[in-house]
Amino acid sequence: MKKTVLVRYFAILREQRGLGEEQVSTSAATARDLYEELRGLHRFTLPSGNVRVALNDEFGPWESEIRSGDALAFLPPVAGG
Amino acid sequence: MKFELTSSEITPTALLSALDDTAAGACVTFEGRVRSQNEGRAVLALEYEAYAPLAQKEGERILSEAAARFSVLGIACVHRTGRLVLGDLAVWVAVTSKHRAEAFEASRYVIDQVKARVPIWKKEHYSDGSTGWINCAPSGPAGPAPA
Numbered sequence: 001m002k003k004t005v006l007v008r009y010f011a012i013l014r015e016q017r018g019l020g021e022e023q024v025s026t027s028a029a030t031a032r033d034l035y036e037e038l039r040g041l042h043r044f045t046l047p048s049g050n051v052r053v054a055l056n057d058e059f060g061p062w063e064s065e066i067r068s069g070d071a072l073a074f075l076p077p078v079a080g081g
Numbered sequence: 082m083k084f085e086l087t088s089s090e091i092t093p094t095a096l097l098s099a100l101d102d103t104a105a106g107a108c109v110t111f112e113g114r115v116r117s118q119n120e121g122r123a124v125l126a127l128e129y130e131a132y133a134p135l136a137q138k139e140g141e142r143i144l145s146e147a148a149a150r151f152s153v154l155g156i157a158c159v160h161r162t163g164r165l166v167l168g169d170l171a172v173w174v175a176v177t178s179k180h181r182a183e184a185f186e187a188s189r190y191v192i193d194q195v196k197a198r199v200p201i202w203k204k205e206h207y208s209d210g211s212t213g214w215i216n217c218a219p220s221g222p223a224g225p226a227p228a
Contacts, residue, residue: 008132011202011204011214045217058135059135059139073132076217078197078199078216079196079203079216080131080160080172080202080203081113081195081201
């Protein structure tokens with residue numbers, strides 16, 4: 001069954017997607033499945049091994065199950081300072 | 082103990098007064114500044130982008146860890162977002178403690194952890210008109226392992 005989640009993109013992923021956030025309808029089970037789905041769709045250059053995921057504003061494991069209404073963010077390698 | 086993201090200029094003098102404490106015999110500050118070169122390329126400007134809610138939480142966790150590890154009296158860290166030019170302050174850390182060793186160690190811990198963990202990204206603008214997101218080349222260094 002499809003679920004609807006909010007996806008936020010940052011830095012290079014935001015530019016490659018062309019927007020900062022969107023509602024996505026998906027049948028992906030986990031955060032990793034969703035990233036791979038979106039990576040194929042939008043040709044993201046970063047593999048999931050170089051990206052972290054946040055679920056509802058907290059770092060989460062890639063195997064997190066996603067539910068309708070969740071907010072996910074895909075985080076490229078950070079470079080503060 | 083205060084972590085802050087700001088889109089305005091960082092002003093150390095005002096920030097330092099919040100750390101005034103006559104019990105402190107040491108105050109160490111670190112200023113991270115925008116420099117003109119990176120890996121041989123001439124840099125004209127930088128943009129910092131933050132995932133604000135999580136950057137704030139992670140920044141506060143780092144300051145709490147530093148306070149638990151080192152015997153300090155006060156800690157503050159401010160990180161810029163938005164567009165910066167050469168010489169601008171990108172990040173500022175200050176630690177007060179009774180004696181200098183703790184303030185040096187804690188400030189080093191804070192800046193190293195902030196650079197490694199806080200979800201902030203840097204885009205460089207080069208003199209030839211091109212741009213680049215630091216650490217985001219697909220063949221570049223791997224990010225931190227998933228939690």
